[in-house]
Amino acid sequence: MNDAAASGRTGYVAIVGRPNVGKSTLLNALVGEHVSITSRKPQTTRERVLGVLTDAAPPAQRQFVFVDTPGFQQRHRSLLTRRMNEAVAAALAEVDAVLFVVEADRWTEGDQRVLALLPQPAEGQGSRVVLALNKTDELSHRDALLPRIAEVAARYPFAAIVPVSAEKRQGLPPLLDELAKLLPQGPLLFELDQYTDRNVRFLAAERIREKAFRLLGDELPCGIAVTIDQWEEDEQQAAIAATLWVERDAHKAMVIGAGGAKLREIGRLARADIATLLAKPVRLDTHVRVRKHWNDDPAALRAFGYE
Ligand SMILES: Nc1nc2c(ncn2[C@@H]2O[C@H](COP(=O)(O)OP(=O)(O)OP(=O)(O)O)[C@@H](O)[C@H]2O)c(=O)[nH]1
Ligand SMILES: [Mg+2]
Numbered sequence: 001m002n003d004a005a006a007s008g009r010t011g012y013v014a015i016v017g018r019p020n021v022g023k024s025t026l027l028n029a030l031v032g033e034h035v036s037i038t039s040r041k042p043q044t045t046r047e048r049v050l051g052v053l054t055d056a057a058p059p060a061q062r063q064f065v066f067v068d069t070p071g072f073q074q075r076h077r078s079l080l081t082r083r084m085n086e087a088v089a090a091a092l093a094e095v096d097a098v099l100f101v102v103e104a105d106r107w108t109e110g111d112q113r114v115l116a117l118l119p120q121p122a123e124g125q126g127s128r129v130v131l132a133l134n135k136t137d138e139l140s141h142r143d144a145l146l147p148r149i150a151e152v153a154a155r156y157p158f159a160a161i162v163p164v165s166a167e168k169r170q171g172l173p174p175l176l177d178e179l180a181k182l183l184p185q186g187p188l189l190f191e192l193d194q195y196t197d198r199n200v201r202f203l204a205a206e207r208i209r210e211k212a213f214r215l216l217g218d219e220l221p222c223g224i225a226v227t228i229d230q231w232e233e234d235e236q237q238a239a240i241a242a243t244l245w246v247e248r249d250a251h252k253a254m255v256i257g258a259g260g261a262k263l264r265e266i267g268r269l270a271r272a273d274i275a276t277l278l279a280k281p282v283r284l285d286t287h288v289r290v291r292k293h294w295n296d297d298p299a300a301l302r303a304f305g306y307e
Helices: 003-007 023-031 079-094 109-117 142-153 172-181 200-215 249-256 258-278 298-303
Strands: 009-016 049-055 062-068 097-103 129-134 160-163 225-233 238-246 282-290
Touching (some): 009 023, 009 079, 023 049, 023 062, 023 097, 023 172, 097 109, 097 172, 129 142, 129 172, 142 160, 160 172, 200 238, 200 258, 238 249, 238 258, 249 282
Parallel strands (some): 009 062, 097 129, 238 282
Antiparallel strands (some): 049 062, 225 238
8 A cells, every 4th residue: 555545535624604504413423423512593603613533444544624613694793703703714714625514495695605705716626615405304305405406506616515414414425425535635634533622621611501502592592601610530530610601690590590490400411411521420510600791802702712
């Protein structure tokens, strides 16, 4: 085997799209690990998160380094949303390929705005963008796909258009094959068993935020950030203390819930996830604190890790 074959195809793939199309669900399905949090509410992902899939099976190794990005926001509602859009633009600039995700049954103004950000292929070269038509499980007829594919193909010279269901894990091998064609030959970028660049503290804080997103009413999640205040861990167990930051006093009461029930439920679900992540029993203490208008406060964004 020559060197090139031994190293295989490897590179970065940015996953972009408007909010809530299923980018993080697709990343987790492709990587096979719960790297990036998901919820039915838009604006779940706030930062770039890497998920690594290494396919070491002969004849050639492949390593995909997926960059999950926040859903591209149509309006800059706050400093946080501006930072989220900057994260999308930065990811697009530095990757080898782009995975653009839309919902199979519609094309919206939000999709159009993301399309406008995509790099135009250089003269005589093919594009580096693969389009995934996600949530095909929600289509009433498989026949509905053909006209959809024709319609989106006319909008941009995609390298490929692949129908998938991230939730049902359908269509993923053809999607990977199309993306692999766009990656350069080279040595592996990450260790064989590494599936993210994020440390466990980040993953734990994100799991807590995920449970809050899933359990709270629509008006609240955008205003929640989670910090880890204490982390003590030995071979047998871990003790973690975390704060859920909200923007207003009224929100604090909503997160805590009647008699503390809501916060207990968030803590119970998050604790179970974190115990799986660490493969040991976990004690998790959660607190709720108010930091007024943290969404627009540069110092707070820095303190909460949204640089
Ligand atoms: N039916 C169906 N639902 C899906 C599929 N993929 C994702 N979803 C759902 O769509 C919702 C949004 O999924 P996310 O993965 O959080 O979407 P996202 O694009 O990362 O969202 P943001 O991070 O907010 O931009 C969740 O409720 C998912 O369960 C799919 O293939 N089929
Ligand atoms: Mg997401």
